[in-house]
Amino acid sequence: MKIKIIVxxxxxxxxxxxxxxxxxxxxxxxxxxxxxxxxGGDLNVMDSKTILNKEAQNILNAIGKADFxxxxxxxxxxxxxxxxxxxxxDRLKGNxxxxxxxxxxxxxLLRDQAKRRISLSDLTFTHELALLILLEQIFRGFKIIMNExxxx
Ligand SMILES: C[S@@+](CC[C@H](N)C(=O)[O-])C[C@H]1O[C@@H](n2cnc3c(N)ncnc32)[C@H](O)[C@@H]1O
Numbered sequence: 001m002k003i004k005i006i007v008x009x010x011x012x013x014x015x016x017x018x019x020x021x022x023x024x025x026x027x028x029x030x031x032x033x034x035x036x037x038x039x040g041g042d043l044n045v046m047d048s049k050t051i052l053n054k055e056a057q058n059i060l061n062a063i064g065k066a067d068f069x070x071x072x073x074x075x076x077x078x079x080x081x082x083x084x085x086x087x088x089x090d091r092l093k094g095n096x097x098x099x100x101x102x103x104x105x106x107x108x109l110l111r112d113q114a115k116r117r118i119s120l121s122d123l124t125f126t127h128e129l130a131l132l133i134l135l136e137q138i139f140r141g142f143k144i145i146m147n148e149x150x151x152x
Contacts, residue, residue, distance in 0.1 A: 001030045002095040003138065006062045007131050008037045008055050008102035015128050022135035029142040034131070035062045039102055052107040059099055059110065067115040068097040071130055072106060075117030084141035086116075091145075100130050 003026075011019060019034075026032050037058040040051035069086070078086070090096040099110060103126070111117060120133050143150040 001091045003030045003032050004063075004066070004095070004097045005032070005034045005100070005131065005134065006037060006059050006068075006097065007034065007100040007127055008059065009039050009127060010036055011131075012128055015132060018132055019135065022132070022139055025139055026135065026142070029146075030138075037062050040104075043104070048104050049107075052102075052104055053109070055102045055104075056107040056109045060113070063097055063099070066095065066097045068099050068113075070106060070110055070114035070117045071098065071100045071120065071134060072111065072114075072117040073119055073122075073124060075119040077119050077121075080137060080140050081144060083118075083137055084144035087138065087141040088145050098134060100127050100134070102127055 023032055023034070037055070040046070040054035040058070043051065087096065099106075099114070101110070120130060120137070125133065140150060
């Protein structure tokens with residue numbers, strides 16, 4: 001199965017080894033591709049709507065024709081078991097795409113086009129931390145699907 005994760009911006013040095021840790025652990029379950037898209041611009045010289053629209057365009061270009069799941073603070077709350085079942089369903093299709101918003105969040109355009117919007121918690125994380133949590137949940141999801149022991 002191929003899993004694509006699209007996230008605006010770059011990964012900070014201090015999180016790189018943690019992200020690499022999960023990329024390595026996920027290798028036996030899926031072919032993972034993380035695409036870092038360009039940020040939409042500087043809030044000091046541009047308004048937030050223009051920045052969000054630019055980021056959305058960069059993200060949509062990276063997605064291509066695939067449907068996608070959007071990580072959204074205002075999305076539906078799912079348990080790790082439900083999340084695992086989402087992976088299981090898309091496994092039959094062979095691919096799955098996740099989108100994370102940038103520092104300002106996501107545009108309405110992305111919200112409208114997402115096949116599903118999910119929330120990780122009521123807390124707000126940076127886009128990089130959201131990536132890390134998503135990777136751990138994907139790993140957890142595969143462990144649940146495979147009925148393998150993990151942290152409970
Ligand atoms: C810094 S947050 C954006 C905050 C922005 N004020 C908003 O309301 O969306 C960056 C991105 O990380 C992801 N994210 C952060 N916390 C999240 C959570 N609890 N659930 C789902 N996604 C989250 C979302 O994709 C979000 O667009």
